[in-house]
Amino acid sequence: MLTAVDHVQLAAPPGSEDRLRAYYVDVLGMTEVPKPPVLAARGGCWFRAGAVQLHLGIESDFRPARKAHPGLRVTGIETRLRARGATVTWDDKLPGHRRFYSHDPVGNRLEFLEPLP
Template sequence: MGAVIGLDHVQLAMPEGGEDAARAFYRDALGLAEVPKPSHLAARGGCWFEGGGAHIHLGVERDFRPARKAHPALLVDDLGALVAQLEEADVVFTEGKPLDGYARGDVADPFGNRIELMERLR
């Protein structure tokens, strides 16, 4: 019998023509590396990012609506430092409700998609 062994990537939607805004947020503000899309998929637009084991794919959706409830939760090593970095890029951080063992909160990507940031507390 087969079994789930991990998570390969999270797909988020974005509006057509949003690649530069996606790069400014995911690459420049969050610090993820952009990875090339396979050529047969690149023609559709969008972009892919990865870092620290997280893989986020942004695909163009014609009737785009941001995901405000469904979201990826990214583990970070220093939430305070990342929040300061994001604030320098004019990204608003909203502190999350307490969750045992974590400091956490949310940001929105340039398209309104919710991104949760979580730091494991020692």
């Protein structure tokens, strides 16, 4: 029986860890989670905010997915993203939500959803 999503894995190009840390920690406000040593040797980095975990794994022939993305439930993060230089693209097609998309520094698409009262 499924009980929860443990994490979402995204890919990233080799050598991008510092840019990913700057974005996921400084822009999104997540905390970096230390990887177990055997997995840390592969590169990449893991992040957490509350129950949300995103794992960024290194892929030598990385190309960001054009459609696939995590949908992140948020509160008031749009201003923070814009203030830190992120591009925000609004989408009003999901009833009951304020929704927009943005991209991390390596081109991964992220969906941000804020339920309306």
